[in-house]
Amino acid sequence: MARQYYQRGNLVEAEELDDVVAVRIDEDAAAGLTDTREQLGASARGEIRDAGVDDETTEAFERARWVFVKPSRQTREAFAAGEEVSGAQANGKVIRRPSGRIGIATDVLSVQLQPTLSQKEAEHELESAGLEVINRLTFADNLYEVRARTAQDALAASVELHDNDRFVFAEPSFVEHVPTRFSPTDPRFTEQWQWHNSGGHGGTPGADVHVEPAWDRTFGDGMRVAVIDNGFDTTHEDLADGVSPLSGFYSDGVVGTTFTQETVGMPDSDHGTFCAGMAGARLGNGKGGVGAAPESELMLVACLPDQVGTQVTLARAVSYTADPSRELPEGDPANGADILVSSLGPNDAEWELQSVLERALEFAATRGREGKGLPIFWAASNGRNVDILKDEIVSHPDVIAVVRSDNRDLEDNAARGPEVELIAPGVDVFSTRSGGGYGTATGTSFAAPCAAGCAALALSVNPGLTRDELREIMHRTADKIGGPGVVYDAQGHNDDYGFGRVNAAKAVARADGTP
Structure with missing residues (x-):
């Protein structure tokens, strides 16, 4: 499914992998990862591989307790209704970005409001836009990590907020694999x-x-x-x-x-x-x-x-x-x-x-x-x-x-x-x-x-x-x-x-x- 979001002022065209959901497993349930995944639905590892994601990346996500599943009807309905699912801490959509790298889009964004606004005014704007503050980031004016309470997900919120002139930017906070920089081991x-x-x-x-x-x-x-x-x-x-x-x-x-x-x-x-x-x-x-x-x-x-x-x-x-x-x-x-x-x-x-x-x-x-x-x-x-x-x-x-x-x-x-x-x-x-x-x-x-x-x-x-x-x-x-x-x-x-x-x-x- 085609999706859009904004990044550094540019409209980005991306793809949501159909019938695949990323689920963050509870720490208590992680020991029984296989059983927990089976309760959520069928493994989507094949679909992830077909999307061009290498096994190293998939394994890195699993080490962080994120698994990719084709959710059962019951699991999908529960996620859509915002209900708790046993063994699941969070869930997100799997987005393939223009670079080919995947990211997991939850309801979390990073946003910045106009620096002319006071902190009180900025946080009022966030509340009016249906955004819940997770963290106030202090290395720039009016910069926040927020959760979109009313939008479909972070990508939809990014598009919705783009034309709000009180916001400098609103960008999805993708969960992504960030490996160490490569340096060859060849001896010379x-x-x-x-x-x-x-x-x-x-x-x-x-x-x-x-x-x-x-x-x-x-x-x-x-x-x-x-x-x-x-x-x-x-x-x-x-x-x-x-x-x-x-x-x-x-x-x-x-x-x-x-x-x-x-x-x-x-x-x-x-x-x-x-x-x-x-x-x-x-x-x-x-x-x-x-x-x-x-x-x-x-x-x-x-x-x-x-x-x-x-x-x-x-x-x-x-x-x-x-x-x-x-x-x-x-x-x-x-x-x-x-x-x-x-x-x-x-x-x-x-x-x-x-x-x-x-x-x-x-x-x-x-x-x-x-x-x-x-x-x-x-x-x-x-x-x-x-x-x-x-x-x-x-x-x-x-x-x-x-x-x-x-x-x-x-x-x-x-x-x-x-x-x-x-x-x-x-x-x-x-x-x-x-x-x-x-x-x-x-x-x-x-x-x-x-x-x-x-x-x-x-x-x-x-x-x-x-x-x-x-x-x-x-x-x-x-x-x-x-x-x-x-x-x-x-x-x-x-x-x-x-x-x-x-x-x-x-x-x-x-x-x-x-x-």
Whole structure:
């Protein structure tokens, strides 16, 4: 059932789960939780799971003595009449909010009345509105926790009170699961300043992509991130579990370049392995560090294995990631990548775009993701003050050009110009290396998969976004860094910093539509 309420002045559209009620069990009855729940009705755990609520959340509610039931007719009638039910301390409706998180809505709200009212006047208004004071909150004027005595529930009261000009706000007090903030247990996570910069080694606290709050919402599950490079260590302990079966490689033969959908025999490259780790090194496996989107699927495509080849091969790789049927007769266009990143290209030199690669970029950008468009991230040239327009690939309109920042949120020796779109950590960052190892490295090559992995997080919470919509989100949520001397134009762009340093938390929130 569709429901509405107000939050921070915004009308929120939400969903009440039909035929499900949340019940707070009396402490005395908690020992016999199963029996008490059965007396109230049938378990609604399946319905809660179908609504997208994980078992960890459900179990957390149960530890707090909240259970989800499909109430019996007798229980439902008793709750509707406001009668006491044996073993039940409180009850509420289960509301799925726009973020996908559930909350239990009882009759409790938080409200604030106009600060010009005296306390006596404010409490008279509360009584007139059918609100019973539970607590007067003293950290702001005329702020109260109240119970709606006459409204259907807190959501209905929120809507009813919105047009009462004596109230500043009236918002439901949802009972919700608020777990501890996630921090990876991977042993070398602390070396990855790109994810959490505490200010060590001369860095600036917070000069990172703010990915930890984003991980509270998503790890990128369901996203397929394609990385095009010279080769990869696909058996690396921190990558192997995430490597897609669609991974493959190009090789030169007697009859030309062929594509093999396989990881056995794939060329190895320290560069590609490092890039793959930045995007999606695995999570919580007790090994190494972690990537930006550690539960994404890594579609690793090796081409130009000796760094010599044609743009035709590169174009084929780009088109394959967008639509596997371009190389595999049995390939399904629906199995293409959600995000593409490549860090191939010359440094401090012109790179001319040939028509064949241009067509591939246009194909991927327009027909990838079954017409929603494939976002293409590409590392810009390393080298101070290099004109980005000299590189016709990275400056192509369908490519998102990424440059690198250091641990002080300053740009570091990379191309500049109007086509720079984003900046991300790329100086002494920590990731996977070929041969099963780990280490640090510097380059725009590693800033690009960092940005791409963060974009995968944003897309994972709203897979329906088009390429252009995701691109706009990444622009608008980027942090304007560089210090007081750095000026961004009216469009929010700077030639060295693009639209700013990637902020994963803001990108995920904006993609998710979270108020």
